Amino acid sequence: MQMEQQQALLQIDEPSFISRAYTKFRRWPYIPALVLIILIFAALAAPLISPYDPVKGDLRARSKPPLGFGGTTEHLFGTDNQGRDIFSRIIHGARVSISFAAITMLLSVALGAVIGAVSGYFGGHIDETLMRLVDLQNALPFILAALVMVGVFGASFTTLLIVIAIFSWGATARQIRGEILQLKQMDYVSLARVAGASPPRIIFQHLLPGVTNTLIVVATLGTGQIILTEATLSFLGVGIPPPNPAWGSMVSFGRNYIDTAWWIAVIPGIAIALVVVSLNFLGDWMRDYFDPRLRQV
Amino acid sequence: MIRFLLRRLGYSFVTIILATIIVFALSRMSGDPRLLYLNAFSHVGPEVWEAWGRKLGLDKPLPLQYLYWLRDVMLGDWGESIDTKIPVWTSVTDRLPLTLKLTGGGFIFAVLVGIPLGVLSGVYRSSFWDYLGRTTAVLGQSVPAFWLAIVLILIFSVKLELLPAAGQGSFSHYIMPSIILGWFGSAGFLRLTRSAMLDVMDSEFVKLARAKGVNNFTLIWKHAFRNALIAPLTYGGLLLAGFATGTVLTETIYALPGLGRLALQAVYANDFPVLQGSVLFFAALYVVFAFVLDMIYAFVDPRIRYE
Numbered sequence: 001m002q003m004e005q006q007q008a009l010l011q012i013d014e015p016s017f018i019s020r021a022y023t024k025f026r027r028w029p030y031i032p033a034l035v036l037i038i039l040i041f042a043a044l045a046a047p048l049i050s051p052y053d054p055v056k057g058d059l060r061a062r063s064k065p066p067l068g069f070g071g072t073t074e075h076l077f078g079t080d081n082q083g084r085d086i087f088s089r090i091i092h093g094a095r096v097s098i099s100f101a102a103i104t105m106l107l108s109v110a111l112g113a114v115i116g117a118v119s120g121y122f123g124g125h126i127d128e129t130l131m132r133l134v135d136l137q138n139a140l141p142f143i144l145a146a147l148v149m150v151g152v153f154g155a156s157f158t159t160l161l162i163v164i165a166i167f168s169w170g171a172t173a174r175q176i177r178g179e180i181l182q183l184k185q186m187d188y189v190s191l192a193r194v195a196g197a198s199p200p201r202i203i204f205q206h207l208l209p210g211v212t213n214t215l216i217v218v219a220t221l222g223t224g225q226i227i228l229t230e231a232t233l234s235f236l237g238v239g240i241p242p243p244n245p246a247w248g249s250m251v252s253f254g255r256n257y258i259d260t261a262w263w264i265a266v267i268p269g270i271a272i273a274l275v276v277v278s279l280n281f282l283g284d285w286m287r288d289y290f291d292p293r294l295r296q297v
Numbered sequence: 298m299i300r301f302l303l304r305r306l307g308y309s310f311v312t313i314i315l316a317t318i319i320v321f322a323l324s325r326m327s328g329d330p331r332l333l334y335l336n337a338f339s340h341v342g343p344e345v346w347e348a349w350g351r352k353l354g355l356d357k358p359l360p361l362q363y364l365y366w367l368r369d370v371m372l373g374d375w376g377e378s379i380d381t382k383i384p385v386w387t388s389v390t391d392r393l394p395l396t397l398k399l400t401g402g403g404f405i406f407a408v409l410v411g412i413p414l415g416v417l418s419g420v421y422r423s424s425f426w427d428y429l430g431r432t433t434a435v436l437g438q439s440v441p442a443f444w445l446a447i448v449l450i451l452i453f454s455v456k457l458e459l460l461p462a463a464g465q466g467s468f469s470h471y472i473m474p475s476i477i478l479g480w481f482g483s484a485g486f487l488r489l490t491r492s493a494m495l496d497v498m499d500s501e502f503v504k505l506a507r508a509k510g511v512n513n514f515t516l517i518w519k520h521a522f523r524n525a526l527i528a529p530l531t532y533g534g535l536l537l538a539g540f541a542t543g544t545v546l547t548e549t550i551y552a553l554p555g556l557g558r559l560a561l562q563a564v565y566a567n568d569f570p571v572l573q574g575s576v577l578f579f580a581a582l583y584v585v586f587a588f589v590l591d592m593i594y595a596f597v598d599p600r601i602r603y604e
Contacts, residue, residue, distance in 0.1 A: 144541055145319075148320070148576055149323070255550075272441050
């Protein structure tokens with residue numbers, strides 16, 4: 001009898017397979033980490049591992065379908081209408097997207113961290129002005145501002161990098177400002193001030209190290225957004241200029257062949273989605289890991 | 298309430314002024330305005346060039362030039378397209394109805410998917426609805442909208458032949474564009490509604506209502522939902538700002554002649570006055586929406602009025 005009761009209890013407590021898998025997945029993000037590691041490896045070793053040239057096509061092998069849809073192992077993801085191997089282009093595209101996203105993210109997070117810290121530490125008019133700037137970032141439709149800047153300075157890696165960095169530090173700044181507001185109440189900060197430390201020293205030596213965890217999380221989530229933004233701009237034809245194989249422009253290029261060769265547009269999109277999903281999962285996971293209070297069960 | 302209203306009005310004003318300054322600065326950075334009217338074959342002597350400058354007010358100091366420009370903008374003189382010679386104001390207002398229709402469609406889609414799913418996912422935790430909701434949220438924030446748009450065309454236009462792939466006209470022309478425009482927003486609404494509902498369902502007054510025997514439907518939709526509405530409402534304002542980006546994409550993919558497409562074509566054609574006009578219009582549209590939303594916000598949450 002007791003045994004049975006215990007069994008019954010055990011059975012009630014046993015979570016379903018999905019929720020168990022989900023919990024496990026939440027605890028250690030194996031898959032996202034694996035995806036990102038593979039991707040970074042592919043990006044670094046692109047010229048070594050890609051089977052074909054990403055820019056030069058083989059006109060005899062035009063619009064070949066990917067493996068599993070009537071294609072051969074010769075072209076794993078098929079070829080586009082100029083006979084360029086999509087697999088090779090994806091790998092080289094990873095190089096472009098990742099290096100772009102990494103640099104932009106560093107710039108954006110650095111800007112956001114410093115502005116957020118200054119805003120939070122000084123308060124008053126400085127705070128008010130800086131926060132209005134963040135509002136302005138929301139009010140100016142980003143893509144149009146980007147279009148104007150590209151119109152003025154021409155589309156290039158650098159223009160795009162600066163535009164995206166300028167328009168993306170707001171979220172970081174707001175987050176950091178909130179944490180600095182709490183942090184600056186701490187005794188050690190008052191002590192540092194009494195000891196005669198200058199504001200820059202307090203901000204860079206004492207306050208910013210205290211928000212490192214948040215910065216890492218914001219950077220991870222932000223990288224996903226930057227990849228999406230860059231892909232969107234490249235799709236619209238104002239992003240990273242050809243012949244660099246950017247994922248967004250690959251989708252845009254494939255759009256014209258959607259009824260005859262769908263894989264040209266579909267496969268690069270899957271690559272983008274996979275990377276962004278992984279970054280989002282990893283960011284969410286790190287947020288919970290660093291600060292269990294934020295855990296939304 | 299009046300004070301709150303005035304303060305928000307002040308913010309809107311500052312935002313729009315700053316936006317015009319930026320647009321003006323960028324337009325000057327794009328080169329001498331006189332160059333816009335010349336091409337490689339035009340030969341203009343220095344006297345003509347100078348006279349032209351005086352006519353356009355270029356001999357005045359920059360801040361004054363800005364004020365003149367602002368006056369013209371306020372009076373509806375937005376210059377004319379270099380490409381087509383059509384006044385910018387006319388082409389912008391011509392294309393506005395379509396963009397507003399699309400914006401409405403996208404917003405409705407985002408709300409219809411995000412809010413009910415968010416409520417269900419927050420109330421019935423770890424249920425089927427919760428997993429569906431969370432999956433939708435993850436996909437909505439990660440899958441690029443432009444790619445989804447193409448996949449939808451592939452499925453519904455090319456394979457199933459159910460919906461038109463592009464163009465405007467009947468209701469069915471707006472289904473896919475609305476989904477694409479609202480795609481990202483639905484995930485945002487969902488996440489915010491879910492976490493707000495989780496908080497509210499945990500609060501004392503909901504427990505009290507439950508103890509009093511209020512039925513489940515009334516409890517969720519009348520007691521809890523109304524109090525969980527604040528965060529999604531704020532998000533609505535930000536979302537509308539994001540829609541400017543969305544309309545550029547959506548209108549380009551589905552070949553809809555709206556404001557977003559106008560702006561993008563202006564970039565391709567180097568047609569600066571048109572680009573400037575559309576950006577200005579989008580910024581103004583956002584400020585108006587944000588202001589209206591603030592008002593609704595104050596109406597829903599009495600605490601804000603007395604802040």
